[in-house]
Each structure stands twice: as structure tokens, then as C-alpha cells.
Amino acid sequence: xxxxxxxxxxxxxxxxxxxxxxxxxxxxxxxxxxxxxxxxxxxxxxxxxxxxxxxxxxxxxxxxxxxxxxxxxxxxxxxxxxxxxxxxxxxxxxxxxxxxxxxxxxxxxxxxxxxxxxxxxxxxxxxxxxxxxxxxxxxxxxxxxxxxxxxxxxxxxxxxxxxxxxxxxxxxxxxxxxxxxxxxxxxxxxxxxxxxxxxxxxxxxxxxxxxxxxxxxxxxxxxxxxxxxxxxxxxxxxxxxxxxxxxxxxxxxxxxxxxxxxxxxxxxxxxxxxxxxxxxxxxxxxxxxxxxxxxxxxxxxxxxxxxxxxxxxxxxxxxxxxxxxxxxxxxxxxxxxxxxxxxxxxxxxxxxxxxxxxxxxxxxxxxxxxxxxxxxxxxxxxxxxxxxxxxxxxxxxxxxxxxxxxxxxxxxxxxxxxxxxxxxxxxxxxxxxxxxxxxxxxxxxxxxxxxxxxxx
Numbered sequence: 001x002x003x004x005x006x007x008x009x010x011x012x013x014x015x016x017x018x019x020x021x022x023x024x025x026x027x028x029x030x031x032x033x034x035x036x037x038x039x040x041x042x043x044x045x046x047x048x049x050x051x052x053x054x055x056x057x058x059x060x061x062x063x064x065x066x067x068x069x070x071x072x073x074x075x076x077x078x079x080x081x082x083x084x085x086x087x088x089x090x091x092x093x094x095x096x097x098x099x100x101x102x103x104x105x106x107x108x109x110x111x112x113x114x115x116x117x118x119x120x121x122x123x124x125x126x127x128x129x130x131x132x133x134x135x136x137x138x139x140x141x142x143x144x145x146x147x148x149x150x151x152x153x154x155x156x157x158x159x160x161x162x163x164x165x166x167x168x169x170x171x172x173x174x175x176x177x178x179x180x181x182x183x184x185x186x187x188x189x190x191x192x193x194x195x196x197x198x199x200x201x202x203x204x205x206x207x208x209x210x211x212x213x214x215x216x217x218x219x220x221x222x223x224x225x226x227x228x229x230x231x232x233x234x235x236x237x238x239x240x241x242x243x244x245x246x247x248x249x250x251x252x253x254x255x256x257x258x259x260x261x262x263x264x265x266x267x268x269x270x271x272x273x274x275x276x277x278x279x280x281x282x283x284x285x286x287x288x289x290x291x292x293x294x295x296x297x298x299x300x301x302x303x304x305x306x307x308x309x310x311x312x313x314x315x316x317x318x319x320x321x322x323x324x325x326x327x328x329x330x331x332x333x334x335x336x337x338x339x340x341x342x343x344x345x346x347x348x349x350x351x352x353x354x355x356x357x358x359x360x361x362x363x364x365x366x367x368x369x370x371x372x373x374x375x376x377x378x379x380x381x382x383x384x385x386x387x388x389x390x391x392x393x394x395x396x397x398x399x400x401x402x403x404x405x406x407x408x409x410x411x412x413x414x415x416x417x418x419x420x421x422x423x424x425x426x427x428x429x430x431x432x433x434x435x436x437x438x439x440x441x442x443x444x445x446x447x448x449x450x451x452x453x454x455x456x
Contacts, residue, residue: 023322
């Protein structure tokens, strides 16, 4: 039986790449795959190749490993394309996304999905994803694109709008990751819990979250979660990141009746209620980790310095299964064995209470026919209304990219819930000016400052 070719664009994200490829190589039907690693950084590419070759050796599988600095060569005749790059990197772009807004008193936590940081990241990223799609249409038009890049919703929407013929899905680990977190809080094995989630990336909600009983019926777990939070037992300490106590999401459960799938540090900057410069008590009460993403970047860079040397010296590399969806998708498409994942796709009536064409996150059946999203119907009105406040920002960012109209960048920032709650219109306009100027040629030419915008 033929074996697939898997192109990994952005393979210099070595730790993430190791998890994905490690999962792939543990699937019997994929063990003979050709792994084409591509990155523009030769050193990181070499480090990643060392890791993958040692994974192959450790597992004793017949996979073939290629390295490329040319994207089209890596994509040539690929069956699957996995993308995990960050345009602009920690320096200069992430630093700009945090430091410039901070001068206006606008504080952020992660800034990779929404807000002024998410808008700028989308402007930097989408043109490169579009260029990737152009190459795919030339050299691997039938390949499935698995996109692990933030801002996920903006990226997915923009790809679908310009290249609807590309078979794509945006992937995140928040749905399955949060389910496991809640299972730990409840002291229930995750295998005994079933759930249904839907919404938009980083703002999907569990419509059902239930525990299987000995008689085969299912019990709603929302009363237990609410009771545990009100009694101060939940959330339990976050062992993986003690800076982020996860109180925001539990508070939102009490207000909306449903639990959101992305972390409290993310969610707190998607809404206007938690990060306020004149309310430090809120930051303290909910344990909101301001400037969290830059701290993680610095820690990860330092950690990688040590890991890279360890990987060079190690004869074998430990392989553990991750909870990412990529290998499940590849296996199901390649073998026909069905699976269910949560994917980000263009809304074609899957969630009827959200705009057609926006990027939605829904359960998807995967088999030899590809990725098939599930129709959810209407969401509870309070959830749809909240999601639309984020969709507004996504839509205007995509509109700016599609029309090359810089005015829409300012409109997107105006409509952002957190930005609008903190800054007036003149401040927002000036902040966007400063961000565009600071990013310079990291942005597409039409978006660079000074733009041709006119303020009435």
C-alpha cells in the first residue's frame, strides 16, 4: 500500500513538531510516510531533523525524512500539509504587540487571537498562508491543509474566502484539553465523560458535559461544576501553569450557564469585563496573568536552549501520545477508519445563529471522504451574542485583507470589546497608527504606515 507524504511547514517549532510527528509515527498505517520538514531558519530545521530522525530510530519505523528551506519543494506531491509558523516571532512582533498598546494603558494576556495583538498577527500571517495555498494549488491541489496557526479564526476565514477549493481545517487543542481539566477538577476519568461543544475558536462552549452512569445513562455535570466553584473547591490549582488559576471561566459559567473551552488567560481579553486599568482588584480577584504570552516566550526560548543540546546528545527520544488531532485525521483519511475531531471550518449553515462564512468550531467526522463538519443548529442566544462581538473583529480584519483597505484595520480595533472598553476613538486610531508603523515591512505593503486612510 502506498504511504503518504506529509509536509510540515514551520518545522522549526521543534517541540510542537515532535509531538505531532511522534503521534503520526505511532500509527501503523502512517509509519512508512515521507516527512518533509520545511523552515526558513536552517539551524532550527537541522535541530528538528535530528529530533525526527531519532524518533524514527526510537520507534523502529521505515519513515523517510526530508528537509527543505524551499516551501514549494516540501509541498510537492504532498498528501497532507501541516502548518505551524509564527510570522514575526517573539522578537520583534510579539514584543511590539504588547509594548505599543501598553503605552496607551491597554494591557493584554496572550494577544494572539483577538484584540489589537490578534488583529496585527492576522495581518502578518494571512498573506503567508495565502502564498502557501497558491503553492498547494500548483503542486498538491488535493492535499488537506491542517492549520495550527493563530489567530485561528481569522486565518481559517481568510483562507476559505480566497481559496475555497483548498481542503482545510483549523486545529486547536482547547476543546479536548479543557475537557480533561474539568475531569480533573471533578475527579472523574475523562473516559467516562461525553460532551458536545460548538462555537468559534477559543470561544466555543460545552453545550453538554455529562458523566456516564453504571446503568449506561448520562448525568449532567454542570450542577457539580457550579457547586464546586461556589464552595471554593473549583478550580483546582493549575499544576501546568500556576500563574493562571482559571477563575474567569468558572465565573462566566455562573453568568452564561455554559463553560467556555479556552483558558481564562485567553478569555479574559476577549470581553470587556475583567482587564480594567482602574480596577486592579479584578486582576487580583480573578488571577489574570497580564503579559503572560511574552513570559511564556522567554521561558520557552530558554528551555529550548537546554532541550536542543539534550536532543543532539540523546541516542533515543521518548515518544508519548499527545492530545492533538493531526494524526487521527491523517489516519482516518488514509485508512478510512472513522474518527471525530473538533475542527475550525467556514460556516456553511453548521451554526445557524452565527454568520454564514465565518469560521466556526464544530465536531467533524473524518474518514476516507475527508473532514465532514456536523450541523449544530442554533446556539443559546447569550452564547451567539457573545461570539458575535468577537466575530465582528474577525470579519473586519478579513475584510481589510480581502479588499486591501486599511480603514478596516481601524474599524476592527474599534469593535474589539477589550480595546473599546479601555480607549476612546482618538486613542484607538493613534494606537493602530503606532502598531502599523512599528511592524513596518512585517505587514503587507498596503497596510504599512503611513496609509491612505482618511478620517472624517
